[in-house]
Each structure stands twice: as C-alpha cells, then as structure tokens.
Amino acid sequence: MNLFLPSIDSILFVCMGNICRSPTAEAVFREKSRQAGLSITIDSAGTIGAHSREKPDHRSQKAGIERGYSFEGIRSRKVNGKDFEKFDLILAMDEQNLRDLLSVSPQEFHYKIKLFLEFANNFEEREVPDPYYGGAGGFKFVVDLIEDASDGLISKIKN
Structure with missing residues (x-):
C-alpha cells in the first residue's frame, strides 16, 4: 500500500445511513487513537439522511460494546458540503459510498476521499459489507475489519 497521507488532524467515516458501519468506525477509531496517544477529531456521517439524529443500530452497538468501544454521543447525520473542507481524510466504507462522495465533493477535495479498507493489513476485502440485513x-465481522483498518491507519499516521 502506497498511500500518501498529509498531516491528519481530522477524519470522517462514511457509509450510507450512518447507523451501522461508519458509527462503528467512529467508536473504534476514537478508542484506538486515544490508546495510541493521538489527538484527532473523529466523526461519522452518511451519504443519505434517512436516519438523521438516530443512535447507531443496536446490533452495531452490541458488537462494539462487547469489545470495549463506546457509542456515547454518536448520532446519525448526512454528509454536508463543509465536511469536505473540514476533514483531512474522508473514509468510505464501500465503493458505492466512495462514488457518491466523489460525485458531491468539489474536485479540489477528491484527494481526501479513500476507501477505509485500503488501510487494512489482515483482510483481503476492499469494502466493509453492510450488515444491516x-x-x-x-x-x-464489521468490527473485525474496522479494527484492522484502524490499526493500519494509526500506524500510517504515526509514521
């Protein structure tokens, strides 16, 4: 993996509804970055706003809480135009959300948008599958993938 990362002070995790994958990534990465001694602004959002202001899916919370992650304060929201300026890195959970982000992002910010699993070291998957159904x-399995990609991303940021 040869990904250039400028200084990373803020990360936005994105899936479709922001109730399963991206809030899990927010919870996991928040804890792992804290343990690594990093000070990074972390948030999550969805490419659609159907679940705005809802808490993460109870099954996502259960899987994450079982591994020691907190979902405190996480509420669903839709990606907005300011996110592309505000965040240093915008990580999509799958190819469709990557395309959706690129289609609404100003061209000048496309370099910030990547697939989250580009940072995974122990899995061959390129996409975090939607576990909703x-x-x-x-x-x-989503937590497994997110933990691995989080570890890989933290390693890149620290180096």
Whole structure:
C-alpha cells in the first residue's frame, strides 16, 4: 500500500445511513487513537439522511460494546458540503459510498476521499459489507475489519 497521507488532524467515516458501519468506525477509531496517544477529531456521517439524529443500530452497538468501544454521543447525520473542507481524510466504507462522495465533493477535495479498507493489513476485502440485513455475525465481522483498518491507519499516521 502506497498511500500518501498529509498531516491528519481530522477524519470522517462514511457509509450510507450512518447507523451501522461508519458509527462503528467512529467508536473504534476514537478508542484506538486515544490508546495510541493521538489527538484527532473523529466523526461519522452518511451519504443519505434517512436516519438523521438516530443512535447507531443496536446490533452495531452490541458488537462494539462487547469489545470495549463506546457509542456515547454518536448520532446519525448526512454528509454536508463543509465536511469536505473540514476533514483531512474522508473514509468510505464501500465503493458505492466512495462514488457518491466523489460525485458531491468539489474536485479540489477528491484527494481526501479513500476507501477505509485500503488501510487494512489482515483482510483481503476492499469494502466493509453492510450488515444491516444480516445476523449478529455480520456485525462482528464489521468490527473485525474496522479494527484492522484502524490499526493500519494509526500506524500510517504515526509514521
């Protein structure tokens, strides 16, 4: 993986509805970056606003809380135009959300938008699958993927 990362002080995690994958990434990355001694602004959002102001899906919370992550204060919101200026890195959970972000982002900010799993080291998946219509195992697998990509991203930021 040869990804150039400028100074990273803020990260936005993005999925479609901002109730499963991206809030899990926010919770996991917040804790892992705290443990690594990093001071980074972390948020999450969705490419659609259907769940605005809702808490993360209870199954996402359960899978994350079982591993020690807090979802305190996380509420769904839709990506807005200011996000592209504000955040140093905008990480999409899958190819469709990557395309959606690129289609609404000003061209000058496209370099900030990447797939989150580009930072994973132990999985071959390129996309974090949407666990919404599946069982508990899908939510646990999402946490596995997010933990791995978080570790990889933290390693890149620290180096």
